[in-house]
Amino acid sequence: MTPRRLRHCTECGTAVDYRVPADDNRERAVCPACGHVQYQNPLNVVGTLPLAEDGRVLLCRRAIEPRRGLWTLPAGFMELGETVEAGALRETSEEAGARVELLGLMAMIDVLHVGQVHFFYRARLLDLDFAPGEESLEVRLFHWDELPWDELAFRTVRLTLEHQRAGTPGVLTAALS
Amino acid sequence: MTPRRLRHCTECGTAVDYRVPADDNRERAVCPACGHVQYQNPLNVVGTLPLAEDGRVLLCRRAIEPRRGLWTLPAGFMELGETVEAGALRETSEEAGARVELLGLMAMIDVLHVGQVHFFYRARLLDLDFAPGEESLEVRLFHWDELPWDELAFRTVRLTLEHQRAGTPGVLTAALS
Numbered sequence: 001m002t003p004r005r006l007r008h009c010t011e012c013g014t015a016v017d018y019r020v021p022a023d024d025n026r027e028r029a030v031c032p033a034c035g036h037v038q039y040q041n042p043l044n045v046v047g048t049l050p051l052a053e054d055g056r057v058l059l060c061r062r063a064i065e066p067r068r069g070l071w072t073l074p075a076g077f078m079e080l081g082e083t084v085e086a087g088a089l090r091e092t093s094e095e096a097g098a099r100v101e102l103l104g105l106m107a108m109i110d111v112l113h114v115g116q117v118h119f120f121y122r123a124r125l126l127d128l129d130f131a132p133g134e135e136s137l138e139v140r141l142f143h144w145d146e147l148p149w150d151e152l153a154f155r156t157v158r159l160t161l162e163h164q165r166a167g168t169p170g171v172l173t174a175a176l177s
Numbered sequence: 178m179t180p181r182r183l184r185h186c187t188e189c190g191t192a193v194d195y196r197v198p199a200d201d202n203r204e205r206a207v208c209p210a211c212g213h214v215q216y217q218n219p220l221n222v223v224g225t226l227p228l229a230e231d232g233r234v235l236l237c238r239r240a241i242e243p244r245r246g247l248w249t250l251p252a253g254f255m256e257l258g259e260t261v262e263a264g265a266l267r268e269t270s271e272e273a274g275a276r277v278e279l280l281g282l283m284a285m286i287d288v289l290h291v292g293q294v295h296f297f298y299r300a301r302l303l304d305l306d307f308a309p310g311e312e313s314l315e316v317r318l319f320h321w322d323e324l325p326w327d328e329l330a331f332r333t334v335r336l337t338l339e340h341q342r343a344g345t346p347g348v349l350t351a352a353l354s
């Protein structure tokens with residue numbers, strides 16, 4: 001699912017054409033009435049890999065589609081007016097009710113087919129008073145030898161967990177087609 | 178200039194309202210006719226800091242607004258279907274006609290007032306056959322003691338150049354309000 005094609009001009013409501021504008025080199029949604037060009041660009045999904053003092057990792061079981069019932073790291077779309085780091089903290093709070101300290105970016109993964117870039121920060125849980133938010137059925141800590149590898153919601157979550165388990169230094173960068 | 182508010186529904190063309198949808202916690206453009214919610218999120222600007230073998234840095238003098246006539250690093254909006262790295266290479270080619278090898282991410286800067294995140298990669302020029310693209314008036318190499326610090330186009334370009342000059346290891350992260 002690439003981002004949906006736009007059908008109407010956001011400025012005047014006229015049905016748009018997809019064509020290459022004169023000063024451009026790729027197709028855009030162009031309004032035949034007012035000339036407005038509406039761009040579509042990749043979006044950032046930001047989240048954390050929260051770790052307890054004993055090394056366990058926090059995962060959320062999704063209450064919403066897609067992938068309802070599967071396990072994920074807390075993450076979601078970055079919002080206007082916040083930094084990448086602030087977005088990661090907000091999503092951790094909203095989805096897991098968890099307070100964390102960010103320890104640094106650990107993964108930046110291009111997800112080409114959906115037009116997204118996923119950012120995960122390694123994070124330290126400040127306490128164990130977490131609780132599922134509206135988008136989670138359940139939030140719990142897993143020992144690394146009991147992680148639900150077969151019930152993970154997203155490939156970027158798997159890659160980020162594998163990067164942590166491997167202990168490889170540096171930021172994981174990867175691209176998923 | 179925060180990203181412009183949307184006026185019409187991209188699905189059906191009806192004038193939208195800005196309000197908080199039932200399952201949400203912030204204002205969105207909501208269509209009163211078809212119910213479509215149009216999200217607006219931060220966009221990524223991706224570019225490079227290209228270095229010649231002798232240590233000189235490549236800058237482009239902008240041919241377009243904003244900041245026409247001022248100097249910048251090659252950078253622009255990331256496009257659908259490309260990775261962050263591919264976007265940085267493309268912009269370096271389009272704006273400076275330059276071929277580079279990426280040496281790693283060196284700066285990731287939130288620019289809150291425009292809803293952007295700027296990514297710069299340190300890069301090695303593969304040859305000196307660069308030439309201005311349509312968005313540049315001029316492309317040239319600068320020794321570090323002759324950099325046009327008073328004629329830089331953007332604060333993120335300044336921060337990235339300062340980070341390189343300082344020689345500080347690691348990725349610069351910063352937020353501009």
Ligand SMILES: [Zn+2]
Pocket residue numbers: 009010011012013014031032033034035036
């Ligand atoms: Zn229009």
Ligand SMILES: [Zn+2]
Pocket residue numbers: 186187188189190191208209210211212213
């Ligand atoms: Zn509508």
